[in-house]
Amino acid sequence: MSTYKLLLLPGDGIGPEVMAEVEKVVAWLGKAGLASFETEHGHVGGSAIDAHGKPLSDETLARADAADAILLGAVGGPKWNGIAYDLRPEAGLLRLRKDLGLFANLRPAICYPALAEASALKRELVEGLDIMIVRELTGGVYFGEPKEITTLEDGSKRAVDTQVYTTAEIERIAHVAFDLARKRSGRVASAEKNNVMKTGVLWKEVVTKVHAEHYAEVELEHVLADNCAMQLVRRPKQFDVLVTDNLFGDVLSDVAAMLTGSLGMLPSASLGAVDARGTRKALYEPVHGSAPDIAGKGYANPIAMIGSLAMCLRYSFGLGEAADLVEGAITKALASGARTRDIAGEGQDAISTTQMGDAIVREL
Amino acid sequence: MSTYKLLLLPGDGIGPEVMAEVEKVVAWLGKAGLASFETEHGHVGGSAIDAHGKPLSDETLARADAADAILLGAVGGPKWNGIAYDLRPEAGLLRLRKDLGLFANLRPAICYPALAEASALKRELVEGLDIMIVRELTGGVYFGEPKEITTLEDGSKRAVDTQVYTTAEIERIAHVAFDLARKRSGRVASAEKNNVMKTGVLWKEVVTKVHAEHYAEVELEHVLADNCAMQLVRRPKQFDVLVTDNLFGDVLSDVAAMLTGSLGMLPSASLGAVDARGTRKALYEPVHGSAPDIAGKGYANPIAMIGSLAMCLRYSFGLGEAADLVEGAITKALASGARTRDIAGEGQDAISTTQMGDAIVREL
Numbered sequence: 075m076s077t078y079k080l081l082l083l084p085g086d087g088i089g090p091e092v093m094a095e096v097e098k099v100v101a102w103l104g105k106a107g108l109a110s111f112e113t114e115h116g117h118v119g120g121s122a123i124d125a126h127g128k129p130l131s132d133e134t135l136a137r138a139d140a141a142d143a144i145l146l147g148a149v150g151g152p153k154w155n156g157i158a159y160d161l162r163p164e165a166g167l168l169r170l171r172k173d174l175g176l177f178a179n180l181r182p183a184i185c186y187p188a189l190a191e192a193s194a195l196k197r198e199l200v201e202g203l204d205i206m207i208v209r210e211l212t213g214g215v216y217f218g219e220p221k222e223i224t225t226l227e228d229g230s231k232r233a234v235d236t237q238v239y240t241t242a243e244i245e246r247i248a249h250v251a252f253d254l255a256r257k258r259s260g261r262v263a264s265a266e267k268n269n270v271m272k273t274g275v276l277w278k279e280v281v282t283k284v285h286a287e288h289y290a291e292v293e294l295e296h297v298l299a300d301n302c303a304m305q306l307v308r309r310p311k312q313f314d315v316l317v318t319d320n321l322f323g324d325v326l327s328d329v330a331a332m333l334t335g336s337l338g339m340l341p342s343a344s345l346g347a348v349d350a351r352g353t354r355k356a357l358y359e360p361v362h363g364s365a366p367d368i369a370g371k372g373y374a375n376p377i378a379m380i381g382s383l384a385m386c387l388r389y390s391f392g393l394g395e396a397a398d399l400v401e402g403a404i405t406k407a408l409a410s411g412a413r414t415r416d417i418a419g420e421g422q423d424a425i426s427t428t429q430m431g432d433a434i435v436r437e438l
Numbered sequence: 439m440s441t442y443k444l445l446l447l448p449g450d451g452i453g454p455e456v457m458a459e460v461e462k463v464v465a466w467l468g469k470a471g472l473a474s475f476e477t478e479h480g481h482v483g484g485s486a487i488d489a490h491g492k493p494l495s496d497e498t499l500a501r502a503d504a505a506d507a508i509l510l511g512a513v514g515g516p517k518w519n520g521i522a523y524d525l526r527p528e529a530g531l532l533r534l535r536k537d538l539g540l541f542a543n544l545r546p547a548i549c550y551p552a553l554a555e556a557s558a559l560k561r562e563l564v565e566g567l568d569i570m571i572v573r574e575l576t577g578g579v580y581f582g583e584p585k586e587i588t589t590l591e592d593g594s595k596r597a598v599d600t601q602v603y604t605t606a607e608i609e610r611i612a613h614v615a616f617d618l619a620r621k622r623s624g625r626v627a628s629a630e631k632n633n634v635m636k637t638g639v640l641w642k643e644v645v646t647k648v649h650a651e652h653y654a655e656v657e658l659e660h661v662l663a664d665n666c667a668m669q670l671v672r673r674p675k676q677f678d679v680l681v682t683d684n685l686f687g688d689v690l691s692d693v694a695a696m697l698t699g700s701l702g703m704l705p706s707a708s709l710g711a712v713d714a715r716g717t718r719k720a721l722y723e724p725v726h727g728s729a730p731d732i733a734g735k736g737y738a739n740p741i742a743m744i745g746s747l748a749m750c751l752r753y754s755f756g757l758g759e760a761a762d763l764v765e766g767a768i769t770k771a772l773a774s775g776a777r778t779r780d781i782a783g784e785g786q787d788a789i790s791t792t793q794m795g796d797a798i799v800r801e802l
């Protein structure tokens with residue numbers, strides 16, 4: 075059995091708390107002989123700023139590059155809000171994504187039956203919801219140049235951001251979406267604003283071409299991003315795989331996540347290209363943020379983080395059965411009534427972060 | 439009594455149908471001696487392409503410039519999808535906004551009690567909802583240059599869009615938002631992504647400054663656009679006035695509109711700067727689109743269009759009482775059970791576009 079090198083980057087806020095629970099699962103998998111891991115820890119985000127003055131040190135980046143997979147908690151918090159743009163906690167996360175080439179962000183939005191009641195939407199609209207958002211993660215307005223603020227003669231300012239997409243960037247993310255759709259219900263919706271943006275025109279053109287040339291059996295629909303946001307609220311189950319750019323993906327995946335009523339539950343994977351050896355760089359992190367308001371209180375829900383480990387087992391190591399086992403343990407823990415505060419219904423008792431981690435390990 | 443020049447641009451799809459109902463209300467107001475209008479008609483969007491090869495002719499633009507206010511139906515449809523980017527129906531609408539300097543887009547999202555059931559959200563979350571979205575409309579990624587697609591040496595392409603904001607552009611939209619908040623509940627939320635975009639950094643900085651210097655009594659909150667989209671779904675009533683840029687405004691206002699469960703009900707105003715004579719250019723249009731699938735069937739709901747006339751009376755002509763009267767007639771028609779198909783509940787009979795227009799005129 076190969077031993078996988080896992081780099082754990084707990085980050086800020088509730089990041090370290092949820093990461094501690096993942097380590098229990100990692101330890102269990104090792105003992106059970108299902109997977110062998112070598113784990114190391116590093117700093118990213120605010121914790122890295124505090125430790126060595128930058129949100130991501132070159133040394134941590136080198137270790138991330140050498141690892142077989144990275145698990146990340148969350149970055150950011152009010153403590154670092156006032157500081158310069160390029161030194162903020164978020165800059166560390168963005169550099170990790172960009173420098174490792176993690177261009178494909180997979181964000182499942184799944185509504186667990188036991189939690190459908192927690193959604194803002196009417197139960198029948200979200201029960202059984204299972205969307206896979208495929209967000210482009212290393213291009214678009216996040217990284218395009220120029221990206222700057224200049225001061226004009228009269229002392230006023232002018233800020234610029236640039237959204238760039240090339241054929242190659244769109245092609246590779248389209249392939250990820252269509253490949254996923256083949257294993258799912260065979261439907262892809264592609265969201266852009268080709269009525270207003272040239273990047274939207276190219277996006278639509280390239281997705282259409284990739285579809286026609288390689289995936290004729292998959293159903294493809296183009297939808298304007300504003301209408302897509304609306305449709306996610308109106309009738310979310312119409313979507314299966316939804317592919318979109320970095321910025322629209324940021325907003326649309328958050329809307330989709332919120333529909334499930336359980337932000338603390340949703341994992342994500344950020345994947346690079348498959349290399350000659352058949353491996354790919356990958357980072358796994360919960361969709362939720364660092365939630366500084368509840369940090370240190372034991373309220374955080376570790377399920378999104380543990381679910382991210384399950385995605386890691388599946389997408390990085392091909393350990394589908396171990397992934398099923400972990401996901402099954404989450405489902406069983408929920409079915410047995412285990413609830414952190416974020417998902418406890420009225421009159422339900424809430425357990426702590428560590429108790430939830432223990433409850434899941436118990437079901438393994 | 440002054441006579442106001444109204445330019446009516448019905449546009450495409452259901453645009454002409456809903457515009458016809460507004461004309462009934464305009465006629466009634468004239469006869470009742472409440473306001474005197476001179477109306478003329480023009481083409482915009484696809485209908486203008488069909489009529490003279492462009493989505494907005496210079497002549498129509500000149501008439502728009504000379505009018506006291508413009509009422510617009512909707513533009514676009516599959517008929518014009520394949521044509522060149524700059525000749526599409528949407529280009530006409532964008533040129534109107536830009537050339538007339540209509541920088542402030544006001545989009546109220548109001549949940550009518552009689553219709554709360556139609557929302558995808560649970561009733562208690564949306565009942566009484568009354569948000570005013572203030573969207574910047576003539577800047578950002580919609581108009582920044584470069585905005586182009588270039589072909590690279592290897593035949594692949596590169597698309598670029600540019601988002602630009604200046605201090606002056608942000609200042610004036612911030613003033614609109616804070617002024618509105620003063621007349622409402624005194625709360626403004628400002629949405630951007632300052633963690634990723636330089637335009638977001640400047641946006642936050644300028645809004646903070648305008649607030650501190652002129653509106654200390656208004657409550658200001660900054661929210662990241664992705665989180666804002668989430669919060670709109672999770673707990674929409676936390677918002678009162680929400681100010682944001684052109685692109686985020688496009689998506690967030692559509693989410694907010696959808697929450698009300700009645701897209702056919704929501705009006706909007708797009709306002710220019712107040713000039714030396716105390717007047718301002720203004721265009722009023724429904725939030726809904728041209729809905730080509732139901733065009734010509736008599737299914738369209740004319741309430742958003744008639745509500746847009748009410749906003750026109752209020753914001754362009756200071757005719758607050760006439761505006762109240764029109765809005766009151768809409769509310770009464772709804773209370774008396776008048777329902778077009780889009781808002782008819784199960785077991786409720788639906789009436790046609792013209793019947794709804796007549797029902798509203800009857801309540802005037």
Ligand SMILES: CC(C)[C@H](C(=O)O)[C@@H](O)C(=O)O
Nearest residue numbers: 150164167168324633634664
């Ligand atoms: C923290 C921030 C930079 C990030 C983003 O905007 O991508 C976050 O919102 C996300 O979606 O992972």
Ligand SMILES: CC(C)[C@H](C(=O)O)[C@@H](O)C(=O)O
Nearest residue numbers: 269270300514528531532688
């Ligand atoms: C039709 C389109 C150009 C327009 C926009 O993107 O602004 C529409 O979506 C809107 O919100 O008015």
